[in-house]
Amino acid sequence: MMLIDRYIARSIAWSSVFVTLILLTLFVFIDFIGELGDAGKGDYGVVQALIYVVLRLPELLYQLFPVLALLGTLVGLALLANHGELIAMRAAGVSLWRILGSVSMIGLVLVVLSFVVGEWLAPKSGVFAEQYKSRLQKGDESFMKIDNGSWLRDKNHFIYVEGLAADGKPGGVRIWTVDDESLEITQSLYAETAVPLAQGWQLSNVERITLSMSGMDRERVRMMSWDDFPTQSLLAAASTKPEELSVVELFRYVNYLHSNGIEALSYEQTLYSKMVAPLTVAVMVLLAFPFVFGSLRSAGIGHYVFIGACIGIGFHLLNELLRYGGLVYGLPPLLSALAPTVLFFTIALFSLRRIF
Known part of the structure; x- marks a missing residue:
């Protein structure tokens, strides 16, 4: 047989x-x-x-x-x-x-x-x-822009990533912080690059705008750390078409979307x-x-x-x-x-x- x-x-x-x-x-x-x-x-x-x-x-x-x-x-x-x-x-x-x-x-x-x-x-x-x-x-070997960018959410922070470097590190990062009660924007950040640390991320060449009742405060910072930022794997998933993700990557990203109240259909x-x-x-x-x-x-x-x-x-x-x-x-x-x-x-x- x-x-x-x-x-x-x-x-x-x-x-x-x-x-x-x-x-x-x-x-x-x-x-x-x-x-x-x-x-x-x-x-x-x-x-x-x-x-x-x-x-x-x-x-x-x-x-x-x-x-x-x-x-x-x-x-x-x-x-x-x-x-x-x-x-x-x-x-x-x-x-x-x-x-x-x-x-x-x-x-x-x-x-x-x-x-x-x-x-x-x-x-x-x-x-x-x-x-x-x-x-x-x-024509850029070191930085790849993403069509329409990538949007992510982490708690009360809304994050926009313009593109990824060849090693997967994000560039052109914008972060808006929204007040939990009033739902108004309280802070806006722009960083040229973001590098992962043991805990959180290090943002480089940062422009920070703080909004309050007294007005707007603008400052430039060469380096600053940021804890509330998605992991590098989540950033890569958000910047990739769903069809080009593996089952494991899709499962993790769907869980991330659900935990932040984002539609994941x-x-x-x-x-x-x-x-x-x-x-x-x-x-x-x-x-x-x-x-x-x-x-x-x-x-x-x-x-x-x-x-x-x-x-x-x-x-x-x-x-x-x-x-x-x-x-x-x-x-x-x-x-x-x-x-x-x-x-x-x-x-x-x-x-x-x-x-x-």
Whole structure:
């Protein structure tokens, strides 16, 4: 039986690799054409645009993983069916449950791979790619401005960060302090840079404005410490797109937003989507099984590729509809993230009942 496991796993694995190479090549070309519109800004040229697209490959791979798992499993099983090998297995007394177990093993490998790519490779490569592009376009190797800046809140302090240095330290920091009772601004700070200390931060080249009933007091300070300031990891999370954060980073940032009374729906939705993603890969592998065994040797590879493409497009459209619809109508983020996977899992179960 171990021989059958390896044989089925090898067929699905090679088919998945083949499908992955084709789809990644197609999407890299599409993304590269889209990036050409930004070529010519600063030092960002055609070659740099291609490098940027390649740097984002892990992120693209993570987004396509459910479809790749579905198509890879469909094509791998279809090849075995067309060559009569699945029928030979059945004739030798191998049950459908046993074959499904073999498929599930390679499915588990794909689930683990999707988790590794989504938790480590995709977030790091996505952030690095954005930094690479921004520095080339804006011509500053040491400081990267953030589009529209980053806003944070810590207790009664509202913080705006203009950008981050290459080492992740914030620059162009503005801090407004609001009175708890009157809700009026009592102090405004501007610091060119902020450096983390053992406890708190050290602000450099600070302009401080203090507002009171008697008027406004302005002073300049070369150095000053500031305790009520978010950690460097929170600053990095606030300056990064939700899709480019890992599950751990998203979880910490969502907790931070909740503790400060800040709406976190978009981050929660991304968090739950990333948590559900490995389950989606498993469901897609399971869904491929009944389509092949429902019509052994009666259809070509193109038939299964067409089925897989339709299912993948349908899943993507439903996922995006619930994602943006959830943000607009305030649906529970867990429901928005989980509903497409549950629906396709239900379809897979009903399809499996048809052949068992």
